[in-house]
Amino acid sequence: MRRVVVTGMGVISSIGSSLTEFWESLKSGTPGIDWISTFDVSEYGAKVAGQVKDFDPTRYMDRKDAKRNARFVQMAVASASEAYDDSGLENSLMNSERAGVIYGVGLGGMDVIEDQHSVLMNKGPSRISPFLIPMTIANMAPGLLAIRFNFKGTNFTLSTACASATNAIGEATRLIRGGILDIAMTGGSEATITPLALAGFSNMNALSRGTPDTASRPFDRERDGFVMAEGSATLIIEEYEHALKRGAMIYGEVVGYGSTDDAFHITSPEEYGDGAYRAMKMALEEAGVDPVEVDYINAHGTSTPLNDLTETRAIKRLYGNRQDLNISSTKSMAGHALGAAGAIEAVATLLSMKNSFVPPTINYSSPDPECDLNYTPNFGVEKDLHYAQKNSFGFGGHNASLLFKKL
Amino acid sequence: MEKTSTIQEKVISVVADSLGMEAGEISGNSRFIEDLGADSLDLVDLVMELEDKFEIQISDSQTSSFRTIDDVVKFISTLEEK
Numbered sequence: 177m178r179r180v181v182v183t184g185m186g187v188i189s190s191i192g193s194s195l196t197e198f199w200e201s202l203k204s205g206t207p208g209i210d211w212i213s214t215f216d217v218s219e220y221g222a223k224v225a226g227q228v229k230d231f232d233p234t235r236y237m238d239r240k241d242a243k244r245n246a247r248f249v250q251m252a253v254a255s256a257s258e259a260y261d262d263s264g265l266e267n268s269l270m271n272s273e274r275a276g277v278i279y280g281v282g283l284g285g286m287d288v289i290e291d292q293h294s295v296l297m298n299k300g301p302s303r304i305s306p307f308l309i310p311m312t313i314a315n316m317a318p319g320l321l322a323i324r325f326n327f328k329g330t331n332f333t334l335s336t337a338c339a340s341a342t343n344a345i346g347e348a349t350r351l352i353r354g355g356i357l358d359i360a361m362t363g364g365s366e367a368t369i370t371p372l373a374l375a376g377f378s379n380m381n382a383l384s385r386g387t388p389d390t391a392s393r394p395f396d397r398e399r400d401g402f403v404m405a406e407g408s409a410t411l412i413i414e415e416y417e418h419a420l421k422r423g424a425m426i427y428g429e430v431v432g433y434g435s436t437d438d439a440f441h442i443t444s445p446e447e448y449g450d451g452a453y454r455a456m457k458m459a460l461e462e463a464g465v466d467p468v469e470v471d472y473i474n475a476h477g478t479s480t481p482l483n484d485l486t487e488t489r490a491i492k493r494l495y496g497n498r499q500d501l502n503i504s505s506t507k508s509m510a511g512h513a514l515g516a517a518g519a520i521e522a523v524a525t526l527l528s529m530k531n532s533f534v535p536p537t538i539n540y541s542s543p544d545p546e547c548d549l550n551y552t553p554n555f556g557v558e559k560d561l562h563y564a565q566k567n568s569f570g571f572g573g574h575n576a577s578l579l580f581k582k583l
Numbered sequence: 584m585e586k587t588s589t590i591q592e593k594v595i596s597v598v599a600d601s602l603g604m605e606a607g608e609i610s611g612n613s614r615f616i617e618d619l620g621a622d623s624l625d626l627v628d629l630v631m632e633l634e635d636k637f638e639i640q641i642s643d644s645q646t647s648s649f650r651t652i653d654d655v656v657k658f659i660s661t662l663e664e665k
Contacts, residue, residue, distance in 0.1 A: 239604075240602055241603075243603055302631075303631065306624045306628050307624060
């Protein structure tokens, strides 16, 4: 069977806009959550977010392209540029027709929609930008990446809310395994810290109303919602022999992928995490890996009361009460970047394997009797990681899980 | 009435801003598509900017006759003479 390995990564996040910065933050438990500074939040219940404060798109593209692309696309280009450089790829080293881009985006250009809707209301339809549609559509992230990097194969955006990027990595893996592609750029991007999106999530009671220092506290008894974040991460994944042939550096192998749906409720997870359990189990079965072999789970761990409880139940059903299994939610530091979260956290997982270090779940102070696993509270631990699992779940009942192996 | 040279300067500044270029890279002879790399969407956007900045209306047929910066300058000068 064709095997798939990760040979390049790039990240833009609230805790770092390069692999080095990002890993330093994860390792030291440094959060990136702060009061929202880009618009007035005095009338909002939720007032904090994981913003990428110093993001300058013109570092990655010319002024014209920066102007013509929504923030989520700019961030996709930024993380993909780092991943491409990191992979050592060049066009001469690949068949561009067998190189694809499979990307996860939950919403897309909300920022542009909101801005142009004000133009419509104030100045009328004749003033609407001809770039509204190309800037807004969720598939423009992989569309622009194809142009930038000359990846001419299968190309699409996959949208399963907060599971988008994890599903994208899994589906891209399947395309390489199935012989359709040799190489793929995959991951996700999201930038929706906007007035409308914040109000929407806030009125679902999905967001924490806390202060920056403690708002994101996954698995803690006092958790009260997630903290919205923005960012992007891109992974270059490649057929194993293809990677070996060009002498690529390998972060790890994608050995398993599971994908299910709860078929239960539009936004609430099924009470016992059955869909999550089945996705995790499917990933292990595909890899032929026994649960006792897994050393680390980078959890979805959103810090909402329901997610963390049902995810814990799903993990316990598959792994039992194993306290030697490290679990952590890196959302405690970076916040929840929605459709990009799975990619940012897959990068975190692969860096954890590479560095033999489990990043912590920070802001953990009050144990929840119903969440009684080893969440790696507050301080990371050194540990050799042979197999690590990455979970993501999304509104719509989507569950996605990846299993990585250190080579 | 504005002088033609002032109008040209203003048009170049609008075009530079819209296409993300420096004013110094653009002259009266610059062709939108061939020299400035504009595509059809850029032209629609550019015409909107010009309409806003000069407080004028530019029809679609007029737009399709613009090849160079000076075509636009000439069109605006004629309007302002009226």
